[in-house]
Amino acid sequence: MLNSLAAISVAYVALLFAVAFFAERAARRGRGNWLRAPIVYTLSLSIYCTAWTFYGAVGSAARNGFEYMTIYLGPSLVLIGWWWVLRKLVRIGRAQRITSVADLISSRYGKSNLLGVGVTLLAVIGTTPYIALQLQSVTLSVEVFGHPGLPGTQGPTSTAFWVAAGLSVFTVIFGTRNLDANERHHGVVMAIALEAIVKLAALLAVGAFVVWGMSGGISGTLERIDASELGHWNVQGGRWVGLMLLSAAAFLCLPRMFQVLVVENDNDTQLRMAAWAFPLYLMLMSLFIVPIAVVGLDVLPEGSNPDLFVLTVPLSQGQDGLAMLSFLGGFSSATSMVIVAAIALSTMVSNHIVMPIWLRFTTGTASVSGDVRHVVLLSRRISIAGVLLLGYLYYAMSGGGTALATIGLVSFTGVAQVLPAMLGGIFWRGATRLGALAGIGTGFVIWLYTLYLPSFGPGVVLPDSFFAEGPFGIASLNPNALFGLDGLDPLLHAVLWSLTLNTVAFFAASLFSFPSPLERLQGAQFVNVTQAPGSARGWTQGVAQAEDLMVMSQRIIGASEAVALFQQAAREQGLDGHLPEPTPAFLQRLERELAGSVGAATAHAMIGQIVGGAAVSVQDLMAVADETAQMMEYSARLEAQSAELSRTAAQLRAANDKLTRLSVQKDAFLSQISHELRTPMTSIRAFSEILRDAQGLSDEEQSKYASIIQDEAIRLTRLLDDLLDLSVLENGQVSLNVGQGLLRDVLDRALAAASANEGERGLEVVRDPVAENIRLHTDTERLSQVFINLVTNARKYCDATAPRLTIRVEPHEDRVIVDFIDNGSGVATESQDMIFEKFARVSDQKAGGAGLGLAICRQIVVRLGGEISYLPGQGGGAFRVILPREFALAAQ
């Protein structure tokens, strides 16, 4: 019997190997569309139904009636409501290349490896007993065949060891075949789908046998159920709700469930089918649980282990074949769970514990020091073996004495601690890393203290006294009655406290902490995954060398895959070669591809090593800072330009003003000329008409009018002479008659000429003949013209009652200064700068001149190499003429 059992088991395992192998090969050859069929996905979800469900559900029903149904109802609700949670989770998983539940949490909270490690540890601690449970169930079921009717021989056996070893081999072979970024374990999933069918078929077969073979059909079965205690609908509302919640949470958080639900998921269509098909599967699985339990209790002797009724009932009826099928069903349940759990856990351990440590010891050399791919695979394989070894050790140590269902629920509660951080992370952008750490940490500690450690039994880990009066006599810390909450079912008590405090800590710490930039970027991507598949976490371009990235990628995802990936990226960038530019978009895509192999945090770190950036957040901030700096520089440039423009504008304005002034001056000049010409002409015309037309003019009148005409004609001539003179001087066409002369002689001539012109007013002239005795080399004719003008002006404009002009001579080495100072009121300050302009008569008082005198003076003095200026503050009108002694010395 045992031999045939062993033979059938080996044959079955060989079948699984074959299925996995062919599925894998088909997938590799690209003929794997059917592998992604929604039905395969749905069946793979059946790893939820482990040996615990296969055997334990009947046990649970035998002990607690219909309560086992809660374990099926929770996941069913999750799948029926897939639109809200699962869809989002799956999309995030695909978009971010999430490899495990630890990776999800780590990635969401700023790629925090601390969180990754924490969730990994939690998962390992929570899953190890579960794996032990599977080993135990296989061992027990084998023993049932060895000792029919007398199950329950306990103790570590070689069976458990060999089962663990065999599973290790299978998992290593099909779970770590390759490290494609698109990694999906087609072989494993296919094998699991097959096992799902086997276990369903087995359970249905046993059920059918019990109902129709032993109870005489449905009505007979119903009578039997009614007759037994189980028929009494005995529902503890609180416990039911608690268990449903727990199983729903576990369905999402269990590493193996996350593996098949999210990591292996390919598209939304799979989910859509699973949404109805998987609850149906669960319903079929639970269909015959109660009949089997009732019949088992009826038929088998008192004290038989109800967890093994599925096997022992057919055996007791001599149905060896059916028992064998049932055994295979249980075997399938156990192995599929162990395989997927081992893959999931090994991925987590490898990505979050082994790889970071390995990277730390090889810092900066990830791209050049050996084959990362090899390291990843090796670390996963070792992790798989390690996980199974842990499970085996746990089984060997604990002796497998606890009821199967209890271990399952303890495990569920442990992994459910991830739920608040997971749901909070995908629905609430405000969730922070600190919140996740606080929540998971709090929940983990409470779970350990109130459920996990007590599950070993009082006195094993926690002393008896803890349960009697609380640790150290503190009753409110009693593991079964925290804070005085007494009288609750221990499981419910633990679930309530751990999840409540977990959630509270998560929200509180999230609200009181501030997310890092990377966390916020990731948070936005996770929460908004359904709206915008794009991404905000950019690598900044530039430093990364495409070759380095290529070398690294080859080592992680394999040579041909890496080349294909890089080529495609290069093509998309419009480049011909094999290497794309390391644009932020490409780096991000590459990071995701790598994340599929080594996890988000590790992939990020590895690219970070090559790109040279410590963290994206810093890079992003730098980019932002750069942009800001550029903006500031640009703005500074704009300001400079604007300043230049305003300078230019000011210059233009000045030029325009000057032109306008010039234009005004020209207008004024023409106007002045007109006035100066028309005024004498008016007199001339008027009087010539009078002389012509008027009758009876006296001789005296005739003579007077004729002389007016003559005077005005002379004035007109002088004006024209002045104008011409000025014009010649301004155009530089004047020819100077340079010769030797005494300054005194020039002044004498000028004063004589001036007094000859204007004799009616007495002007006292004060001179210093000694000082005037200076020899000059200049055009004395022109110089005297200047002096005449100045003296005439003094004579005209000095408004003192006793006008006096002081001529002060101040000889210097190479030049001489001649000041003409009168005792009048002088020129008003505002007019001083314009008196040298043409027609600039300071007052409108009749002066006889055309207002050209000073303008001509200035022109002459400048020609002679000197300068003329108004000298303020001399107590009257004062002009200063500075002349070079030697005309030659002056710059002509």
Added chain:
Amino acid sequence: MAGQVLLIEDEPNIIEAIKFILSRAGWDVATHSNGVDAAEVVRARAPDILILDVMLPGRSGYDILRELRDDPGFADLPVLMLTARGQSKDREMAERAGASRFMTKPFANADVLDAVRALTGA
């Protein structure tokens, strides 16, 4: 019967010429040669017609005319403006200031006489 003419002009020879022309035609000609107090002189004399030069020492003829036109007593006083600047903008300014007639120097004596006669309606 001709009335009184007030001539405000700073050029002595022109004053003499106009005075001669108008006096011979029977007008009583008073003269003033400063812009500063010209308006007061006009008010004091209250002539039948004012001949006003633009370029006057102390104050421009336009300003004097504007002040007079603002005074109700002289708003309708006939004013003949004389200017030695013959540009059109000078004419515009004169019209805006309220000149009854504008005449550019040099002028024909007969024109002055005709203008005075026309403006006074004599």
